[in-house]
Amino acid sequence: MTTLAVESLEVRHGAVRAVRGLSLEVRPGEIVGLIGPNGAGKSSTLHAIMGAAPVAGGEVRLGGASLVGRRSEDVARSGIALVPEGRRIFGELTVEENLRLGLAARRRGGDAAAAVERAYELFPVIRDFRRRPAGALSGGQQQQLAIARALVAEPDVLLLDEPSLGLAPRIVDVVFDALAAIRERGLGVLLVEQRAQRTVALADRSHVLANGELRLTLGPEDAGDTERLVAAYMA
Amino acid sequence: MTVAILNVSWQTLADALALGGVYALMAVGIGLVFGVLRLVNFAYGQLIMAGAYALAFASQWGWPGWAGILLCFAVVLALSVAMDRLVFRPLRTQSPAVMLVATFAVAFLLQSIALLAFGPLGKIASSLAPLNRPWTISGVDIRKIAIVAIVVAAACLLLLQLLLTRTAVGLQMRAAAMDFGTARLLGVRANRVIGGAVLVSGVLAAVVAVMLTVQNPLVTPDFALRDTIVVLAGVVLGGLNRPVPATLGGFAIGFASGILGGALPTNQSQYLPTFLFAAVILVLLVRPNGLFTRGGGAVERV
Numbered sequence: 288m289t290t291l292a293v294e295s296l297e298v299r300h301g302a303v304r305a306v307r308g309l310s311l312e313v314r315p316g317e318i319v320g321l322i323g324p325n326g327a328g329k330s331s332t333l334h335a336i337m338g339a340a341p342v343a344g345g346e347v348r349l350g351g352a353s354l355v356g357r358r359s360e361d362v363a364r365s366g367i368a369l370v371p372e373g374r375r376i377f378g379e380l381t382v383e384e385n386l387r388l389g390l391a392a393r394r395r396g397g398d399a400a401a402a403v404e405r406a407y408e409l410f411p412v413i414r415d416f417r418r419r420p421a422g423a424l425s426g427g428q429q430q431q432l433a434i435a436r437a438l439v440a441e442p443d444v445l446l447l448d449e450p451s452l453g454l455a456p457r458i459v460d461v462v463f464d465a466l467a468a469i470r471e472r473g474l475g476v477l478l479v480e481q482r483a484q485r486t487v488a489l490a491d492r493s494h495v496l497a498n499g500e501l502r503l504t505l506g507p508e509d510a511g512d513t514e515r516l517v518a519a520y521m522a
Numbered sequence: 523m524t525v526a527i528l529n530v531s532w533q534t535l536a537d538a539l540a541l542g543g544v545y546a547l548m549a550v551g552i553g554l555v556f557g558v559l560r561l562v563n564f565a566y567g568q569l570i571m572a573g574a575y576a577l578a579f580a581s582q583w584g585w586p587g588w589a590g591i592l593l594c595f596a597v598v599l600a601l602s603v604a605m606d607r608l609v610f611r612p613l614r615t616q617s618p619a620v621m622l623v624a625t626f627a628v629a630f631l632l633q634s635i636a637l638l639a640f641g642p643l644g645k646i647a648s649s650l651a652p653l654n655r656p657w658t659i660s661g662v663d664i665r666k667i668a669i670v671a672i673v674v675a676a677a678c679l680l681l682l683q684l685l686l687t688r689t690a691v692g693l694q695m696r697a698a699a700m701d702f703g704t705a706r707l708l709g710v711r712a713n714r715v716i717g718g719a720v721l722v723s724g725v726l727a728a729v730v731a732v733m734l735t736v737q738n739p740l741v742t743p744d745f746a747l748r749d750t751i752v753v754l755a756g757v758v759l760g761g762l763n764r765p766v767p768a769t770l771g772g773f774a775i776g777f778a779s780g781i782l783g784g785a786l787p788t789n790q791s792q793y794l795p796t797f798l799f800a801a802v803i804l805v806l807l808v809r810p811n812g813l814f815t816r817g818g819g820a821v822e823r824v
Contacts, residue, residue: 337707363709375704377697387690388697392709440709 289350290314291336291367291444291475297344298331298499305331307499308345313444313475318466320486320493320505321479324520328499329479330372333446336477337369338362349443363392368437372448376429376436378422382413385421389436397441406435409465427458434465444475451482463489483516495519530784536668538780542773543675544733548753549772550682551726553765557699558719559610560618562762564625566727567750568632569605573598573731574647574741575640581649590649595728602724606717614716636743644742647735654736667736678729679769682722686765691718699763752779752795755802761812770814775802 291313298306306328313319321329334340336347338359347354354362363369368389377385386406390399407414410431416424421432430450437445447466451459463485470476480486487493488510495503495516503519530538548566555563576597580590609628613621653670656663686692691714697705698715706712734746753772760771779798786794805813 339703339707358712359703359706360709360711363707364711369707371704371707375701375707377700377704379700380693380697384693384697387693388705388708388710391690391694391705391711436708 289366289443291477292348293332293336293345294348295345296332296335296342296347298328298335298340299343300331300340304343305340305499306335309496309499309501310345311477311494311501313477315443315475316470316473317491318470318476318478318489320490321477321496322481322483322486322493323496323502327496329496330448331499332496333369333448333477333479336362336367336446360392363440364394366394366443368392368440368442368445370433370437370445370447370450372452374426374429374433376421376424376432378420380421381418382421382424382432383417385432385436386413386417386439389439392440392442395441399439402439402441406438409438409468410435410461427454427461430454430458430462431465434462434469438469442474444477445469446477446479448479449481450478451480451485459485483520484510484513487516530781532662533664533668534781534784536664536672537784538777540668540671540675540733540737541780542777543672544730545749545753545756545776546769546773547675547678547726547730547733548749549757549760550679550765550769551723551730552753552757553762553768554695554719555723556757556762556768557765558695558702558716559614559621561610561621561625562754563605563723564622564750564754565605565629565632566723567746568629568636569598569601569724569727570731570734570746570750571636571741571743572601572632573728574735574745575636575645577650577732577735578645578647578739578741581647582645585649587649590647591732594731595725598728598731599721599724602720602727603717606720610716610720633743633747640743642743644740644745647739647741650732650736651739667733670736671733674729674733678726682726682765685722691715695719696765748795752776752798755799759802759805759812760814767812767814771812774813 293309293311296306296309309332311319321332323329331340335342336354338354338357342355349365349367354365377388386403393399412428413432413435416428421429424432434450450462454462466476466478466489478486478490487505488507493505494501495505509515552563552566555561573594576594577590580593605628609624613624653667654665656665657669686696694705694710694715695718698710734749735741752775756771756775757768759775761767775798778801779794782794782797783791
């Protein structure tokens with residue numbers, strides 16, 4: 288397992304500086320939260336790591352090797368998996384086919400069937416529906432499928448873009464419990480979320496982003512400190 | 523002897539099925555590349571033309587039939603890959619309109635090269651002519667090529683279906699046709715998927731070149747041009763961005779033009795395209811997403 292390091296990252300969309308000098312690290316076996324208001328630059332950070340948004344400055348390294356300027360598919364194949372915003376499930380393909388697509392990014396030969404099996408263990412509900420079109424699943428089931436699809440590649444680092452968006456509270460619990468289990472497996476997790484309080488409680492560190500800049504870093508002990516959270520958002 | 527209900531001969535019916543099969547192969551060849559590149563390859567007919575010239579030259583040189591077919595495949599595949607590397611790949615990030623105009627340019631370039639190099643009169647590909655002789659099946663004469671075309675088309679479509687559903691690269695091609703950006707984020711290599719689609723599309727073009735050359739051994743620079751236009755109409759008719767509807771659209775328009783061609787009196791056969799395109803316009807007015815797509819799919823405008 289290797290560490291993902293973002294150093295002084297700059298992302299520009301035209302004249303807009305979406306991310307300004309952001310530095311963070313995701314080590315194996317830890318969850319790092321990235322929270323902040325809409326337009327703070329959270330998704331831009333993930334897209335820049337994945338090579339899907341142009342990096343205007345700074346560095347992104349995985350285990351020392353730079354990822355800047357590499358194509359999305361090559362970043363994915365180097366050991367970083369993204370669970371994209373809105374899940375981006377292939378609705379016309381079956382659940383199983385969606386999972387098989389995730390295998391495209393596997394690096395080592397290894398046992399692909401075992402990786403699929405481990406994903407099913409984490410989310411038993413998608414095993415029951417594996418021959419159905421993925422579009423027929425509920426939003427919560429699709430989110431679980433999206434995470435499972437990222438995991439079958441056996442990445443070192445998992446990036447998630449607002450996985451709880453639009454989910455019922457009970458399903459949010461399932462997703463957050465799964466993230467804790469994924470951390471237990473030794474993966475590094477970078478979690479972009481709107482649910483600030485739950486993220487702070489779960490993550491080993493949570494960075495508050497506003498206007499593309501890192502404003503504040505919180506630990507799990509700050510989860511009860513609503514005032515501090517609100518102040519960070521307003522700053 | 524005739525099929526009573528349709529009042530067409532068995533030969534016409536077999537020809538229509540064969541033309542439907544050949545057009546289905548062209549349709550899926552065009553549809554596969556459209557799926558991954560969002561590119562309507564207007565130059566597809568010129569790939570087939572190049573394959574037909576390969577067959578014509580092979581028979582002029584006295585090569586046996588199988589050697590001519592091998593040469594045809596080699597020429598068409600090399601040209602497909604060259605087209606992808608030299609034209610499609612550099613333009614991949616451009617708008618669909620730019621890519622479409624570029625394929626027009628490639629089409630006319632290839633046609634002009636054929637005109638300059640081989641002249642306007644055409645060459646005869648005769649080495650496969652025996653396939654044009656009839657088989658007699660229980661008193662009914664049917665040209666061998668009609669049967670061969672039906673069988674080959676069915677076999678190709680079956681193999682393609684297996685490729686798309688049972689192999690990793692096939693699955694990746696289908697996913698890329700639905701949402702290329704997400705597929706790449708999952709580690710699907712764009713060049714591999716596009717290269718695969720271009721290659722398969724080239725194989726289909728070579729198969730079509732052989733079938734069409736047997737039926738029409740006079741190879742001219744505008745060989746397969748009219749067929750391509752008809753098939754493009756058929757592909758739009760069926761639904762462009764999924765393999766199965768595109769295939770059905772190609773088959774439908776091939777079958778319809780085969781039946782119409784047999785039904786129209788010989789002195790009125792020049793009106794065939796008129797009827798065909800009138801039917802296409804009519805269908806698209808009623809079902810703008812295509813005849814064989816389920817409702818709700820977005821219309822892809824080119």
